[in-house]
Structures are given as structure tokens and as C-alpha cells.
Amino acid sequence: xxxxxxxxxxxxxxxFDPNKIIGNVSFLTDTDIKEISFKxxxxxxxxxxxxxxxxFKRISDRxxxxxxxxxxxxxxxxxxxxxxxxxxxxxxxDFINYYSAQAKKIxxxxxxESPSGEKNYLRHxxxxxxxxxxxxxxxxxxxxxxxxxxLLTGNTVIAKPAEDTSLIxxxxxxxxxxxxxxxxxxxxxxxxxxxxxxxxxxxxLSGVAFTGSTSxxxxxxxxxxxxxxxxxxxxxxxxxxxxMFVDSSSLKEQVIDDVVRSAxxxxxxxxxxxxxxxxxxxxxxxxxxxxxxxxxxxxxxxPNNVSTDIGPxxxxxxxxxxxxxxxxxxxxxxxxxxxxxxxxGYFLNPIAFKINDISEIDEENFGPILHFATYKxxxxxEVIEKVNSVGxxxxxxxxxxxxxxxEKIFSKANIGNFTLTEILLEQ
Numbered sequence: 001x002x003x004x005x006x007x008x009x010x011x012x013x014x015x016f017d018p019n020k021i022i023g024n025v026s027f028l029t030d031t032d033i034k035e036i037s038f039k040x041x042x043x044x045x046x047x048x049x050x051x052x053x054x055x056f057k058r059i060s061d062r063x064x065x066x067x068x069x070x071x072x073x074x075x076x077x078x079x080x081x082x083x084x085x086x087x088x089x090x091x092x093x094d095f096i097n098y099y100s101a102q103a104k105k106i107x108x109x110x111x112x113e114s115p116s117g118e119k120n121y122l123r124h125x126x127x128x129x130x131x132x133x134x135x136x137x138x139x140x141x142x143x144x145x146x147x148x149x150x151l152l153t154g155n156t157v158i159a160k161p162a163e164d165t166s167l168i169x170x171x172x173x174x175x176x177x178x179x180x181x182x183x184x185x186x187x188x189x190x191x192x193x194x195x196x197x198x199x200x201x202x203x204x205l206s207g208v209a210f211t212g213s214t215s216x217x218x219x220x221x222x223x224x225x226x227x228x229x230x231x232x233x234x235x236x237x238x239x240x241x242x243x244m245f246v247d248s249s250s251l252k253e254q255v256i257d258d259v260v261r262s263a264x265x266x267x268x269x270x271x272x273x274x275x276x277x278x279x280x281x282x283x284x285x286x287x288x289x290x291x292x293x294x295x296x297x298x299x300x301x302x303p304n305n306v307s308t309d310i311g312p313x314x315x316x317x318x319x320x321x322x323x324x325x326x327x328x329x330x331x332x333x334x335x336x337x338x339x340x341x342x343x344x345g346y347f348l349n350p351i352a353f354k355i356n357d358i359s360e361i362d363e364e365n366f367g368p369i370l371h372f373a374t375y376k377x378x379x380x381x382e383v384i385e386k387v388n389s390v391g392x393x394x395x396x397x398x399x400x401x402x403x404x405x406x407e408k409i410f411s412k413a414n415i416g417n418f419t420l421t422e423i424l425l426e427q
Contacts, residue, residue: 062179067086099149126153130208276370337349
């Protein structure tokens with residue numbers, strides 16, 4: 001079905017050495033998508049949950065057995081360090097195990113309260129066809145998670161991975177098919193944004209699972225609303241302008257370790273990565289100086305090397321956008337920049353800027369860029385209001401020994417995921 005539409009093959013290059021080719025990828029266009037008719041797999045829908053779960057057990061076993069192949073792909077196509085590769089394969093297997101267990105709960109009939117002489121039950125059934133649009137920054141874990149959740153619940157899946165990580169997605173889908181998922185139940189569509197946009201207009205869709213930018217999620221929502229047929233489900237996870245608060249009771253070494261890992265590891269290319277750290281002004285300079293020492297220790301380079309802490313940015317377009325933000329801030333702000341001798345590839349040295357507050361950042365900068373601000377203890381509530389006003393609410397962190405402060409911040413912040421790091425002292 002797909003092969004007859006493939007017209008142009010693109011050479012796939014290493015992110016850290018653009019002179020080396022790791023594969024070839026052929027993209028479908030929006031015009032091609034219009035010529036494809038996707039139909040729900042009735043056989044998969046009516047296959048027993050027990051049989052579907054057995055298939056997914058084989059898939060998780062294959063991922064474990066072939067983890068080094070995926071290490072290679074994750075490192076060389078997505079630029080992930082070996083530590084991140086290992087974590088991503090394990091998370092993919094965890095997703096399969098989690099959704100397998102959840103499916104058993106969902107498909108267990110629940111008896112409801114009923115009038116005398118009646119028995120009423122709540123019973124779930126597959127929705128139909130789901131479009132899963134996954135990002136390049138977790139090209140295995142999120143791709144596997146979205147697809148597994150939909151397939152285990154009996155749905156047909158159209159899988160549209162990010163174009164930058166098409167090779168990884170292709171190898172994953174091969175494993176799914178080899179282990180027993182029918183080809184008419186799992187379709188792989190490799191293409192750019194135009195193809196993805198066209199897929200969201202398919203009337204036969206029952207829903208979309210999407211991870212990516214807020215603007216793209218809004219566009220998908222509009223396309224689904226304008227399509228014919230039943231109202232369609234949209235599950236969307238978008239970006240974050242993630243903030244950490246650090247007060248004077250925190251432990252410096254622990255704070256700096258967390259800041260460096262969250263802001264710079266994975267080249268800052270996580271939706272949950274730290275973007276802004278607010279440090280109480282009484283200890284801010286001390287933390288700034290210590291941050292510089294920690295950044296000097298970072299090793300940037302080939303993600304295939306065990307010693308590498310930070311790999312490349314995903315593509316030239318992203319790198320140019322990040323450099324534009326950096327060059328603008330360098331004109332007016334104090335900064336700390338890690339050093340490296342890398343000359344080729346899409347590398348960006350981790351950098352931290354001193355800013356006054358979060359309002360100086362106009363959007364999410366998806367890379368190893370940290371913004372360092374200070375706050376007065378008595379102005380904490382005002383700062384939280386400014387953080388809320390930016391319109392992002394993914395994650396927030398706090399380093400403090402003061403539990404009451406944590407409860408205060410948590411109650412006022414419009415945040416989905418709040419993390420408190422408390423320092424326990426020996427008595």
C-alpha cells in the first residue's frame with residue numbers, strides 16, 4: 001500500500017558527522033495521503049485481549065533481546081547518549097507492561113448499581129482507528145507508548161513518527177509485525193508535517209494521540225473539529241516552560257547536580273527539561289559560581305562514547321533557532337557557556353543566562369539553555385503568578401527543607417507535575 005507512493009529518497013546523515021550516511025528514507029506527501037484508504041482491522045478488534053497481550057509480551061522480549069540495535073539507532077539518528085539510549089529502551093518495555101496491565105483492568109466488566117430485578121454493567125470496547133503522532137526527542141519510548149496503548153485496547157493504528165527519526169520508527173514497526181500485530185492493524189506513515197496534517201483530516205479517524213508543540217496540537221484540534229463523522233478524541237502532550245525554585249535552605253551540591261542534569265542532559269531536548277531556575281537572592285551568587293564549575297565538567301561530543309554527557313541538537317533548523325535566541329541574549333545578559341572543541345555536526349554548547357524574570361523568554365527554547373533568575377522571599381507569590389501567566393504548566397521543581405513552602409507553591413502554581421526535593425538532616 002505504501003511503497004507505490006514513494007517517489008523521493010533522502011539520504012539520512014549522522015547528526016554529529018554530516019559526512020556519514022546511516023540510511024535512506026522515502027517520504028509520503030500530503031497528496032499521497034489523500035490517495036490512501038485506511039480501514040479498521042476487524043480481525044484485530046475482535047482478537048481476545050489475552051492473545052493481544054501475548055503478542056505484546058513477545059514484542060517487549062524482542063526489544064530486550066535487540067536493545068543494542070536500538071542503542072545504535074537512538075544514538076546515531078536521534079543523537080542520544082548511551083545512558084539515554086538505555087533509559088529509553090527500558091521505558092519502552094515499561095510502557096508495554098503498563099498498558100498490558102491497564103488493558104486487563106479496562107476490559108473487565110464492572111457491575112453497576114441497578115434497580116431490583118436488573119443487572120447493569122459498564123463494558124469498554126475499542127474506539128476504531130487512532131492516529132499516533134510521536135516526537136523525535138523520545139522516538140522509541142513515546143512512539144511505543146502511544147502505539148501500544150491504542151493497539152492493546154483493540155484499535156487500528158496509523159503511526160506517524162517525527163520525520164527526523166524515521167529509521168527508528170521503521171525498525172520498531174518491523175518488530176511489532178514480526179511478533180504478530182497484523183499489517184492491517186498497524187500502518188506506518190513516514191512523511192513530513194504536510195503528511196501529518198493531512199492525516200488528521202481523515203474522516204475515518206476515531207482519535208489522535210499527539211506529542212509535540214502547542215501550536216501543532218491546536219491545529220490538529222481544529223482539523224478534527226472540522227472533519228465529518230463522530231466527535232473525535234484528542235490526547236495531546238505539549239511543551240513546557242519548566243521552572244525550579246531554590247531557597248536558602250537547600251543543599252548546594254544537590255541543587256547544582258539536579259539543575260545540570262535537567263537543563264543540559266539530553267541536550268535540553270525534553271519537554272520536561274528545566275528552562276528557568278529561580279534562586280533566593282541571598283544565595284544566588286554562590287549558586288551561580290558553583291554552576292559555572294559544574295558546567296566546565298560537561299563533555300560534549302559523539303553520543304556513541306560512554307564518556308559523553310551531551311550529544312547533538314536534532315537538526316540544523318532547530319540549531320539555528322536556538323542560536324538566534326542565544327545571540328540575542330548575549331548582547332544584554334551575563335552568561336556562562338560550557339566549552340567544547342567540536343567543529344562538525346549540530347552541537348550547541350550548554351549555556352546559562354542571568355535574567356530578571358520569566359517574562360523575558362518569549363517561547364520554549366528546546367535545547368541546553370538555562371535561564372537563571374533570583375527572587376526575594378517576600379515576593380515569592382508574585383513570581384509564581386508570573387510563571388502561571390506564561391501559559392505553560394507541565395512541570396515544576398522545588399529544592400527546600402521547608403514543607404510549608406512546598407505546599408504553598410504547589411497550591412498556587414498551575415502545574416501538572418510538581419517535584420519536591422527535601423534534604424533530610426541527621427539528628
